[in-house]
Amino acid sequence: MFGLFGKKEENKTNACDLKFLCWQCEMSAPGGCGSHGESKGVCGKDSTKSRLQDLMTYGLRGLSAYREHARELIDMNNPDERAILTEIDDVIAETLYFTLTNVNFNFDEHIAQLMKVGNAGVKVMDLLSEAHTKALGIPAPVEVTQNKAEGKGILVSGHNLDMLEKLLKRIEERGLSDKINVYTHSEMLPAHGYPHLKKFKNLKGNIGKAWFDQTDIFSKWNGTCVVNTNCIVPPEKSPKVKNYIDRLYTYKIVGIEGAKKIENDNFDPLIDQTLELPDITGFDSDEKLVTGHHYKTVLDAYGAKVLDAIKEGKLKRVWVIAGCDAPGKKRDYFRELALAVPKDHIIITSSCGKFRFNDVDFGTVPGTDIPRYIDLGQCNDSNGAVHIALAVANALGVEDVNDLPVSIALLWMEQKAIIILLALLSLGIKDILIGPNAPQFADEAIVNFLVENFNFGVISGDIHKDFGKELAS
Secondary structure, three states: OOOOOOOOOOOOOOHHHOOOOEOOOOOOOOOOEOOOOOOEOOOOOEHHHHHHHHHHHHHHHHHHHHHHHHHHHOOOOOHHHHHHHHHHHHHHHHHHHHOOOOOOOOHHHHHHHHHHHHHHHHHHHHHHHHHHHHHHOOOOOEEEEEEEOOOEEEEEEOOOHHHHHHHHHHHHHOOOOOOEEEEEEHHHHHHHHOHHHHOOOOEEEEOOOOHHHHHHHHHHOOOEEEEOOOOOOOHHHOHHHHHOHHHEEEEOOOOOOOOEEEOOOOOHHHHHHHHHOOOOOOOEEEEEEEEOOOHHHHHHHHHHHHHHHHHOOOOOEEEEEEEOOOOOHHHHHHHHHHHHOOOOEEEEEOOHHHHHOOOOOOOEOOOOOOEOEEEOOOHHHOHHHHHHHHHHHHHHOOOOHHHOOEEEEEEOOOHHHHHHHHHHHHOOOOOEEEEOOOOOOOOHHHHHHHHHHHOOEEOOOOHHHHHHHHHHO
């Protein structure tokens, strides 16, 4: 797709063959403006502006997810926190207004609005990070059992740590902590690092990997399952869902046909059904995973050591290999890359993409006790990599964070990854490679802008072609 994104398959007709498609107003051409190959709509909006507006709405979807989690945790009586939330809400409203018919036809102003969305992403992730640590304590590194379970069990998948705490408290209130164990799945793994969650002795371990293995995992699970945020798989996508739909619960906006809804934080039906089900069997692995490297923990425990290691030449490069995972062997690229990272480099990760390589013991940087693998947490904890980079740059007297020896390879799948990317771009972060596939909503003008201003690219599939110099250094 336009050189940078590779060649389009020949003789294949699909929506991406259209320059754009818009039917948001009554003036739209029959079938939608662009449906017959037009490059401009009746209103005068061209395909590039249309795609930029699509990008805005995608970013807003990711932004709204983090905003929702932050709203659950912050104190609305705190004027500072309330002001940040209001500012984020204003950006959401303004940007949606921006995408209305006949509002704006200026390319540069579209870019400026996207950077405003990205800046709101920075603020909402910082707000959410502070809210998590304020409510649950600052995470500490912890070794977590993987695919090992026993007794009556509830398996929780998603991102909502507040919901997990409420569930654990209710089990405790009912005096059932010794009868029901709770396990995490996918992006709930980082929950084990938070002190206020670790104190619940029945929060036992992690089961499975990234979100898309849930149909296999839930099918084998004898207990109940809860999905509390996006990343649920509906029945029509896998016949295996029928094996556990009667034991599946959803929370808040999450829902699929046949599942039970947790209403008004009433966890009793979930708890009661769990007690009626047989004990968990078939999960007897001796595997372990490590999580809990929140950026505050990293800076406090290893900040000075990292600086010394850089100055002494013991630590030569930092890799950010993170993002949203999805099915497909193309994403094995990120495991291959992580395994190829030299011993005197460290890997910073977050989101469910880490499950591509978090089963590996990367050890420590030679001559130090600095861990080579640092799991910042969930996708919303991606802001931690920036905080670490800025702290290192400031301590070393480096004015431009892009001058640090940092390499960035990001997996992307959906809108949360888009808001993270926009957040990085709004901070001026350059030299980002994403993959494994190119965003189909970009066109040549957007690609050219990203390349010229941010040296942005898409992975080739060959780690040595993409990062040969860095891997050899």
